[in-house]
Amino acid sequence: MNKLSVIKIGGNVIDNSAKLHQFLLDFTALPGDKILIHGGGKIATELGDSLGVTAKMVDGRRITDIETLRIVTMVYAGLINKNMVAQLQAKGCNAIGLTGADGNIIKAVKRPVKDIDYGFVGDLDASSVSSATLDSLLKAGMVPVLCAITHDGDSQLLNTNADTIASAVAVAMSSSYETSLVYCFEKRGVMLDVDDDTSLVSEIRMHEFDQLKEEGVVSGGMIPKLHNAFEAIKSGVAAVYIGKADELAQIDQQNFGTRLIK
Ligand SMILES: Nc1ncnc2c1ncn2[C@@H]1O[C@H](COP(=O)(O)OP(=O)(O)O)[C@@H](O)[C@H]1O
Numbered sequence: 001m002n003k004l005s006v007i008k009i010g011g012n013v014i015d016n017s018a019k020l021h022q023f024l025l026d027f028t029a030l031p032g033d034k035i036l037i038h039g040g041g042k043i044a045t046e047l048g049d050s051l052g053v054t055a056k057m058v059d060g061r062r063i064t065d066i067e068t069l070r071i072v073t074m075v076y077a078g079l080i081n082k083n084m085v086a087q088l089q090a091k092g093c094n095a096i097g098l099t100g101a102d103g104n105i106i107k108a109v110k111r112p113v114k115d116i117d118y119g120f121v122g123d124l125d126a127s128s129v130s131s132a133t134l135d136s137l138l139k140a141g142m143v144p145v146l147c148a149i150t151h152d153g154d155s156q157l158l159n160t161n162a163d164t165i166a167s168a169v170a171v172a173m174s175s176s177y178e179t180s181l182v183y184c185f186e187k188r189g190v191m192l193d194v195d196d197d198t199s200l201v202s203e204i205r206m207h208e209f210d211q212l213k214e215e216g217v218v219s220g221g222m223i224p225k226l227h228n229a230f231e232a233i234k235s236g237v238a239a240v241y242i243g244k245a246d247e248l249a250q251i252d253q254q255n256f257g258t259r260l261i262k
């Protein structure tokens with residue numbers, strides 16, 4: 001089986017042009033087939049604020065009314081995706097920027113209203129991903145760059161958490177590639193103390209995650225990130241890491257961030 005790296009880059013790094021530049025250089029230098037998935041929640045929140053549309057987040061998911069959907073579509077599918085593709089092209093990486101609607105790569109389902117109406121938020125799993133289309137782009141020598149916008153197959157765009165997209169894409173691709181999933185963000189990985197750079201947890205098992213959650217060591221966006229990461233490792237993805245975008249170049253020595261163990 002050929003190797004494939006599915007790399008997700010978080011919003012705090014995207015918002016820092018020097019860090020983003022270095023990350024895209026390191027991404028370009030990675031050997032083998034690769035797919036990049038990006039968020040950009042921080043930039044969408046800032047643009048929303050300037051337009052008088054205040055972000056509402058519940059359990060790390062953005063409540064996406066029609067105004068918010070317009071903003072996230074402009075920011076994720078337009079501003080961030082196209083700038084990232086242009087920067088990758090300048091670095092010699094033949095990137096192609098896509099939403100889930102393009103080539104029907106990700107058909108999601110609008111989250112049903114229960115206690116909370118999340119609005120135009122898409123839920124998905126590996127069966128929502130067209131691995132054949134991604135495979136054909138890879139075989140044509142292209143590097144797919146997927147943003148956090150999907151569709152429902154009935155004209156509706158949906159806002160979808162980028163960590164969840166990365167996990168679902170990695171699981172879908174793992175039937176034809178030996179796939180690694182790497183979550184890159186601004187910290188060194190899962191930390192025992194988020195303010196102490198020396199407190200990196202180098203390996204984490206499922207039962208330890210439950211314990212760290214109960215103790216409050218992991219909180220906020222790290223909880224859904226680890227949940228998505230464990231879903232991937234349980235569902236056939238060969239290796240899953242969470243670590244610092246600045247250190248991506250170390251991934252081939254397997255000396256990177258926190259490694260998840262089944
Ligand atoms: N134990 C922990 N180790 C590292 N980060 C943690 C931890 N607990 C909570 N966090 C928080 O989780 C955040 C990452 O989640 P999120 O903001 O969703 O990531 P991304 O930027 O990739 O979208 C970090 O910025 C950090 O503040």
Ligand SMILES: CC(=O)N[C@@H](CCC(=O)OP(=O)(O)O)C(=O)O
Nearest residue numbers: 011039040041061062148161162
């Ligand atoms: C439904 C939902 O919450 N979607 C996310 C998509 C962007 C994202 O995931 O961005 P980060 O990776 O930078 O957090 C949002 O709008 O914030």
